[in-house]
């Protein structure tokens with residue numbers, strides 16, 4: 001199945017893809033108040049499995065709380081709805097759960113407080129990328145730029161832990177500029193000048209002593225891939241610590257990689273045009289990438305509990 005045959009779960013109904021629309025004056029479009037979460041779906045010998053569904057729904061509920069959107073659904077109801085959406089859309093590779101104010105409003109605070117829940121289970125490559133104009137290139141290894149001009153992660157504005165549409169406009173502007181300058185991806189810095197994260201990824205590095213490190217939780221989105229990579233590292237006995245780092249220090253680390261639902265474990269080969277390590281994927285990134293791929297696709301028995309199988313009750 002591909003778009004436009006797909007159906008999107010909206011407040012309990014399965015709505016055809018082309019009809020899943022909102023008004024141009026809806027609050028969430030005008031004010032950026034949509035909250036969302038995005039997770040992967042894998043074909044396994046036990047059928048389609050959603051990766052870390054409960055953790056994604058927890059994060060979605062946290063986003064609602066941080067932004068103040070009064071959701072009418074609890075965790076179990078949202079999890080059930082995701083399962084229903086995946087079942088209704090064979091071949092889906094990802095799920096996007098959205099909460100938004102569909103009403104037309106004049107003020108920043110809506111008069112109509114009803115939050116619509118919409119769950120799309122689809123294949124980003126077939127249903128979106130191939131149907132859009134323009135070139136899309138995803139490189140196996142990244143040329144990274146560290147944003148200097150804008151301090152993108154400020155907990156006093158909207159906390160980085162909230163996946164709310166408005167949080168992505170500033171990273172978009174920074175990444176667009178970096179793209180025009182020939183870089184693949186950017187890293188954002190916080191108000192004290194420490195490296196925070198990418199627009200849709202977390203960052204890790206391996207220091208000279210072989211310790212795996214990532215910035216602490218206070219100023220980054222709590223990535224589910226970040227969480228999984230930390231658990232895999234602990235499982236494998238790899239030393240791990242959360243720590244802060246400045247841009248110029250990051251460049252000197254033997255290995256740097258990004259993590260995310262779409263990115264998986266994504267090696268960085270250069271930062272601001274200087275090579276990282278040997279200028280190719282490092283051994284620890286390779287090891288974690290292999291184990292993460294196996295775990296997320298249901299091939300690693302130690303991590304079977306990370307998948308929710310939609311065809312099993």
Ligand code: PMP
Pocket residue numbers: 038197198199200201202220221222223224225226259260261262
């Ligand atoms: N940081 C931000 C700001 C993101 O939007 C994402 C993507 N959800 C991530 C990190 C990575 O999170 P995850 O591993 O859950 O995809």
